[in-house]
Amino acid sequence: MAHDSIVSLVPLLVRARRSRLAPVRRVALELLALYGIDWPGTVEVGPGLRLRHRALGTVVHPHVRLGADVTVFHRVTLGQRTPWEPQAADHRPRVIVEDGAVLCAGAVVLGSPGRPTVVGRDTVVGANAVLTRSTGVGEIWAGNPARRIGRRDEATTGSPPGRDRTGAPVPIG
Amino acid sequence: MSVVHRLIRARRSRSRLIRRAALELLALYGIDWHHSIQVGPNLSLQHRAIGTMVHPHTRIGADVTLYQGVMLGRDVPWLHQHDERPCVIVEDGAVICTGAVVAGSPDRPVVVGRDTVVGANAVLTRSTGVGEVWAGNPARCVARRDEVEARALSVVVDPPRTARA
Numbered sequence: 357m358a359h360d361s362i363v364s365l366v367p368l369l370v371r372a373r374r375s376r377l378a379p380v381r382r383v384a385l386e387l388l389a390l391y392g393i394d395w396p397g398t399v400e401v402g403p404g405l406r407l408r409h410r411a412l413g414t415v416v417h418p419h420v421r422l423g424a425d426v427t428v429f430h431r432v433t434l435g436q437r438t439p440w441e442p443q444a445a446d447h448r449p450r451v452i453v454e455d456g457a458v459l460c461a462g463a464v465v466l467g468s469p470g471r472p473t474v475v476g477r478d479t480v481v482g483a484n485a486v487l488t489r490s491t492g493v494g495e496i497w498a499g500n501p502a503r504r505i506g507r508r509d510e511a512t513t514g515s516p517p518g519r520d521r522t523g524a525p526v527p528i529g
Numbered sequence: 530m531s532v533v534h535r536l537i538r539a540r541r542s543r544s545r546l547i548r549r550a551a552l553e554l555l556a557l558y559g560i561d562w563h564h565s566i567q568v569g570p571n572l573s574l575q576h577r578a579i580g581t582m583v584h585p586h587t588r589i590g591a592d593v594t595l596y597q598g599v600m601l602g603r604d605v606p607w608l609h610q611h612d613e614r615p616c617v618i619v620e621d622g623a624v625i626c627t628g629a630v631v632a633g634s635p636d637r638p639v640v641v642g643r644d645t646v647v648g649a650n651a652v653l654t655r656s657t658g659v660g661e662v663w664a665g666n667p668a669r670c671v672a673r674r675d676e677v678e679a680r681a682l683s684v685v686v687d688p689p690r691t692a693r694a
Contacts, residue, residue: 392559392580408606409561409582427607430559430582431598458607461582461600461630462650480607483600483630484652484666498652500666511605 366391366410373397402426402455409461419447419469423455423477432459437466437473437488448472454479454493463487480508533558533577540564565613569593569621576627586613590621590643599625604632604639604654614638620645620659629653646674 365387372384374397381397388395392413399416402424407414413431420434434451436443448469454477459465462484467473474490481487482498482505491497496506539551540562548564555562559580566583569591574581576597583589584602601617603610614635620643625631628650633639640656647653648664648671657663662672 390557410556412556412559412561413580429606430600431580460606461602462598462628482652483602483632484628484650498667508607 364407364410366393366407367405369393370395370401370405370407373399374401400449417450418443419449421449421452423453423457425456426453427458429459429461429463429483431462433464433466434459435464435466437468451475457481460485478508531574531577533560533574534572536560537562537568537572537574540566563587584616585610586615588615588618590619590623592622593619594624596625596627596629596649598628600630600632601625602630602632604634617641623647626651644674 396418398418404425406427417435446469450467456478460483463481476493485502486500487502563585573594580598612635616633622644626649642659644660651668652666653668
């Protein structure tokens with residue numbers, strides 16, 4: 357992907373949010389805010405986190421767990437299903453994203469401390485989906501409210517040739 | 530011509546330095562716009578199209594209107610992206626409203642038909658016809674654009690309610 361060659365500040369800043377030095381954490385917070393990102397230092401992040409399109413506008417709850425090799429697109433929200441309840445006292449995770457999951461643009465994943473929403477290993481949460489239930493492994497969830505629309509390994513194989521709504525082939529070019 | 534329009538044009542500059550500078554400046558508007566995107570004349574960017582992300586090789590026709598937070602991209606983003614065929618083709622006169630996501634694949638590009646409107650926060654993964662209105666997640670055809678416009682023009686303004694004792 358062409359964007360991989362572009363060095364972005366955002367992953368560095370996200371790492372700096374877990375720095376031991378309070379001023380470094382604070383500077384990273386303010387710089388991430390310029391990208392529209394709210395990423396607390398208490399978020400647990402596994403290795404190999406990929407932030408696509410600089411993850412612009414992404415907002416993460418302080419008590420969220422991300423596994424290894426997770427991909428996060430822009431405008432993703434990971435948070436609490438009941439935002440009107442007090443947040444600080446309870447440190448249990450609201451959302452657990454397992455290894456290899458993909459959170460597409462605009463996806464919202466909400467859970468509560470007593471019943472965290474688990475995005476299973478290698479599961480994809482589609483664009484603009486609103487997910488409040490835990491998923492299985494290697495699934496594709498999309499829509500509002502999100503429902504399971506397929507399995508990731510099936511979507512990875514060849515897609516049928518382009519057809520429009522009337523069944524006519526879509527012209528390319 | 531707005532600053533964002535100029536920067537988008539600069540993304541197609543022959544100078545690598547100018548392209549890179551435009552990329553970084555567009556990032557301040559939350560815009561990621563690849564230099565391989567083909568754009569027709571009279572592109573209209575409402576509210577500076579803040580937060581708009583467009584996939585490489587997307588084809589955008591003439592007189593297209595983009596609102597803010599629009600995503601034109603790939604439906605299976607976890608696959609390799611090295612393909613020079615477009616994932617999304619936006620035909621002339623289409624309007625893509627705020628937060629809409631249009632996602633296709635090189636094998637099966639999503640075509641937003643001529644004069645078609647894609648509603649706010651819609652997620653469109655199928656090609657549309659001409660002059661339609663698509664909305665929802667997943668997006669479905671909810672109306673024809675000319676009917677909506679005719680209805681909007683024929684609305685009779687309610688007379689002010691008289692206060693009752």
